[in-house]
């Protein structure tokens with residue numbers, strides 16, 4: 129069954145960005161119902177919101193209802209998440225102080241759904257202590273605030289006040305929509321992306337890992353209530369909101385960070401593609417073209433997963449094996465040699481699988497020999513399935 133977001137739009141210059149938000153939510157099969165303030169209708173017409181949401185837009189609390197229901201109550205009840213994007217200083221002040229004098233503020237007052245507020249305004253308005261006090265009141269009552277970002281504002285000022293990126297808001301809504309919190313209280317370490325080993329100041333050795341699989345796992349664990357630490361090599365994808373992100377470049381840096389956090393987590397999932405070798409002598413200056421052939425001596429990096437397996441106590445340790453041949457055999461060897469609890473075997477020669485794709489085809493192999501073959505699916509869906517199997521291990525212990 130599709131989820132419902134009730135979206136409040138208020139009278140700020142960023143109101144047009146709420147249109148993009150709706151289209152992104154609709155792509156995720158989320159039902160969106162929009163409530164606009166009178167001021168918001170001065171910036172964007174209700175017709176635009178109605179067209180994109182494919183639902184009637186409500187502005188006037190006293191408009192004759194088309195069906196007999198008290199609309200602010202029915203919308204308040206319908207919401208799985210209530211988001212106000214953008215939120216003006218005015219509406220934040222009203223909600224924080226219990227004023228319900230229009231359709232939006234009355235409906236927020238009546239909802240039991242989680243409320244997400246995304247302020248956007250001039251930097252001086254945002255820094256105003258009254259506004260800040262109102263935000264902290266809302267936080268105290270459990271409202272979720274997605275902070276504005278710094279940038280050039282519509283008023284010409286540069287500072288903090290720009291609406292958070294729409295993708296970040298979508299990601300936050302995703303987290304609030306997930307009702308299953310079976311990872312609550314668990315600390316999960318995820319590694320993702322490639323590592324990069326310099327040859328000289330302009331060249332490097334790396335691999336095709338996009339980080340999508342690891343980021344999907346981090347996002348799914350966060351959605352399900354885990355405290356997530358994501359140690360990531362360089363990628364250009366957006367990390368999940370609410371996750372502690374540690375950026376590294378080389379295999380050695382990844383090793384150092386993993387070793388720092390691993391002893392204190394419940395579960396570690398190593399989805400990063402770590403370089404096996406690094407350049408022995410990295411040149412400080414750009415290497416010039418001279419001879420017809422050229423050799424670079426590589427030396428072995430530490431095997432992070434192996435080292436984790438050695439020091440593991442109660443943690444569940446999960447690895448990935450991206451292979452081009454003898455998939456099961458290689459994965460089983462890795463599982464045993466590195467003292468893992470589970471391995472995700474990934475045949476990267478398969479269509480729509482492995483590096484850079486949004487989808488993956490894998491086999492899950494557990495320590496007890498259980499082998500689960502999964503069909504090609506979105507990495508985000510696969511992430512949840514992997515987490516389900518990890519919880520089974522935890523329960524059996």
Ligand SMILES: Cc1cc2nc3c(=O)[nH]c(=O)nc-3n(C[C@H](O)[C@H](O)[C@H](O)COP(=O)(O)O)c2cc1C
Pocket residue numbers: 137138139140141142165166167168215216217218219248249250253
């Ligand atoms: C051109 C223009 C842009 C505005 N932009 C913002 C804004 O970005 N943030 C804000 O808090 N108020 C902004 N305001 C002021 C609000 O529109 C005003 O406070 C209004 O009462 C808000 O009503 P509402 O909260 O019911 O939507 C702007 C006003 C104008 C005329």
